[in-house]
Amino acid sequence: MGGRGAYAKGVAKREEILAVALEVVAKNGCRKATTSEIAERVGLTQPGLMHHFGSREELYQEVLRARDVHDLDEYYAPNPRFEGFLSVIQHNTQVPGLVQLYAEFAAEASIVGHPAHDYFVERYAWVRGLLSSAIERAQEEGEMGPDLDVAEAADLIVATSDGFQVEWLHDPTIDMVGRLTRVWELLRRSSWPESGAGPT
Amino acid sequence: MGGRGAYAKGVAKREEILAVALEVVAKNGCRKATTSEIAERVGLTQPGLMHHFGSREELYQEVLRARDVHDLDEYYAPNPRFEGFLSVIQHNTQVPGLVQLYAEFAAEASIVGHPAHDYFVERYAWVRGLLSSAIERAQEEGEMGPDLDVAEAADLIVATSDGFQVEWLHDPTIDMVGRLTRVWELLRRSSWPESGAGPT
Structure with missing residues (x-):
């Protein structure tokens, strides 16, 4: 037909x-x-x-969404793990144009009334969810301590990787995978319960 | 005259x-x-x-530089401390336009050949230096453990705050000062020596 x-x-x-x-x-x-x-x-x-x-904004949003669909399928399915997240970061080093688009468009879209603002709010929640699942799995397997605040640790990893990637765009010698592995190690070595609890 | x-x-x-x-x-x-x-x-x-x-690029670069001169004088002099860094972040919540300019222009300038690229490379080194000094001071005063890798901890704080601020632009309910205080607490509670050393 x-x-x-x-x-x-x-x-x-x-x-x-x-x-x-x-x-x-x-x-x-x-x-x-x-x-x-x-x-x-x-x-x-x-x-x-x-x-x-x-619109231009819809086009860029769809470029980024296509990347996320690819990454979910390739690196996170069927169960998200931190190794999958590192694979995404490793893959990002091969596609600096995508990383640049993500960083610049995420900042641009933060202005009040920008049509892609909702996309980024949803995407933040999505990535935090993936990382929370990965951390919970590591806790179940005894790799990560039971007293770690999962949401807080996920927030930290998301922010750190977002920050490292803009720095990496300026200085491609930065080893993003190595640095994020070390952040994971920091979380693994530490107890980081909710604020106020535990030794100071 | x-x-x-x-x-x-x-x-x-x-x-x-x-x-x-x-x-x-x-x-x-x-x-x-x-x-x-x-x-x-x-x-x-x-x-x-x-x-x-x-040029437009020089103008924005000078807007950001004027902010840094102000912050250095107001919050870091004479000796940088982590509390000063938190005061900068607190001040940033009052000037979202500056935060937006910083985030968007830093990403834009990461493209090859951009006239403000050198400015951002220098600025990264400057902020890392301030935070390294603050961490060393905390070590001298016994607040921060002696085995912490200073450069690595400074890198982590810079990246985390850069990441949090873009997320905060999208969701101003995020408590950047609270989150960064918790990151400092994580570093304080943990031993985080160079890779390969210590317990796993």
Whole structure:
């Protein structure tokens, strides 16, 4: 049926656009990448491009979402572990354009009223959930102490990796995997119960 | 003398421009803020503005540098302590526009060849140095264990605070000072010697 063919073509075109958008962002940075350059490179007019993605913001959001879907499938399924998180970080060192897009777009989207703000709020919750599961699993297996505050430890790992990756963009000699392994070790060696409890 | 008056006026105009640039960035975000809006609000033409600051990138860099000079004087002098760092973070919650500019511009500047790249590399080294001094002081005073790897702990605090602040921009209910106090507590409770040493 022609309808099915058109649908399949639409999906393929969408994927082509996401890939090209990522290349253009990787080359120019998020601020200087233009939808007109992306449209030209995939053989569409700007209105044609906007038929697939309603706005620049939606396009970038979908580039990042496609990455997350890939990473979930490749590195976290069926059960998230810290090793899977490290594999994502290792993979990130091979795709600096994606890391750059994530860092710049996350900061841009934090301004009041930005259309991608909700996406990032949801994504933070998603990553914290993955890491909380990984920490609970490590606790079940006796690798991580039972008195560790899981949510707090997950928050720490998310923030640390977000911070390291912007620093790494400026200085690619930084060993993100090594540093995050050491943070995990710190959490493993320490008891870190809720505030106020335990020795000082 | 007229020369001295012109110099003083130049300094005052420069400070006015920095203040207005920050307001415009806080309202629109780094990407949508324009030098034409800034020029108009300080009663200059764009070439007139560029007489004071050679480029948009130099202007934003100087806004951030002016913040650092202020913070160093207000919160770190004469000797940096972790409490001073927490005061900076507390102050940051009152100036979200600056935090937004820092986060977005740091990510933007990480692209190869960006004119503000060197500024951020130097700034990372500066902040790490301040925190290393604060940690060493805490060690001297017996607050922090002697086997803590100072450089590694400083790296961790810098990355964590950078990560928390982008998350905080998306969710201002996050207590950055509380979270960073807890990270300090984690480092204080733990022994965290160089990799490979100590119990596992």
